[in-house]
Amino acid sequence: MEIKASMAGNVWKITVQQGEAVEAGQDIVILESMKMEIPIASEEKGILKEWKVQEGDFVDEGDTIAIVE
């Protein structure tokens, strides 16, 4: 499953490392946009397979941030 950015912003903090388990609804990354912290959660339970971004990167709305399997 691809985790996508809900809005345009900067990747502020990655809170789960590659290979770690994530619960459904768990925040895995916090974006920074409009001076706000925008938490992005995994919709499903799984393992964080791959990060597509690094902290500090700009992401547009709909961009894939990570893959959860």
Place this chain on the structure above:
Amino acid sequence: MSKEKELRDRIEKIKKGGKQKYHDSNTEKGKLFARERINLLFDSHDVIEDGIFANVMAEDLPADGVITVTGKINGQTVCAMANDSTVKAGSWGQRTVEKILRIQETAERLEVPMVYLVDSAGARITDQIDMFPGRRGAGRIFYNQIKLSGRVPQICLLFGPSAAGGAYIPAFCDTVVMVDGNASMYLGSPRMAEKVIGEKVSLEEMGGAKMHCTTSGVGDVLVDTEEEAIQFAQKYLTYFPANFREKPEKIASVEPQAFDKSISEIIPENQNAAFDMYELIYRTIDKDSFCEVKKRFAPELITGLARIDGQSVGIIANQPRVKGGVLFTDSADKATKFIQLCDAFGISLLFLTDVPGFMIGTRVEKQGIIRHGAKMLFAMAEVTVPKISVIVRKAYGAGLYAMSGPAFDPDCCLAFPNAQIAVMGPEAAVNAVEANKIAKLPEEEREAYIQEKQAAYKEDIDIYRLASEMIIDDIIDPDQLRNELIRRFSIYQNKKKQFTERKHGVYPV
């Protein structure tokens, strides 16, 4: 055979609807028979049905594919129509349309809510001259709906397809409930889309319930079963009066759901950190009274009916947990319709504000964020129902205006002690004003300078200063919010207001 027996036999036959095979295929899809839907929706089976013999001479078109009744829901008179998909897929012939028109006209005369139970393939092409273009053709259904809009509540429960022109029935209703997997709306079917524009797409993708309730916003409430849809309609109607002349009924007050943490404990000090606005809503409203509309569409703004001290209230709340609570084109759209819905039927409005502003950037400018935002402000300004604005945390830029800020004549504007009202937040403001100066400073001095300027800015927009200037009417203890709202809403119920004198405004849509 006696005349009485013939009558009974004919009625019995009509009430069975179409052929058994169509009943069976509906059952397989989890769909109930139209008459069963009516039975579940109304308080008792004792409803008035006119036009049951419509097209009786045709033999194979019982009730001409639509059931139209008047009865009681929660003890209140309601009119309803229900397509019977076992009769020519619920398609519309001339008498089908005439029956729908007549039940709408009954709702208009009685000034009672109108419920549309939709499950129809659309026009009967073979009958088009009789049912499509004329003064009593299908267009008249929509004309009637538009005329009824704001006079009486109109709700659509979508159990199956609502195709082509038929898709306008839901579109003109106040609220549309869609059953996941079965309900769909589209102007042209996937088959037609493939032929005409070469697009290959599934029905679910193009016009399914999930799509409409999350992406297009044409659907308002997504449910799993028909029973759930009917229960939603029954609950929803309790918040409304029968028509615009009456007031919503006040029922017994219920204490809010109990939680370990209080409101002041759940709101983070840091303005930029997310929190879940639902947690504040549930601590403020009567337990189990939240009836959310458009939950899945534009979730950065929450809209829902609720009760506070037993009184109907429409809540419009920013959700910092989603997209930072920033307002987008869809959220402005969602708010506009909900505000109009509540105002039309005398339901008081509560704005819970925690908004960084409207979204900026090329994408939203191309979508027309300015006119969508203007539309929300327009609707919010025009309302004449009691209107309370609560600044929970931040209210920046036009976000303050859209959420019924002081200039938009709320009955009161209240703020929590940690609230910030400003053109923009401290970080953005310091950056906007001081960027050149910061750039010229040696790097090691920058952070301290920024901190100092931000602190000065925060002092400038201090909430006590705004209270001192009487920009806000009061600062309240967050844990006293419910009591404050109960006191104020009960007093504001007697409000008399006409917005202005004119035919109607020109909406920036």
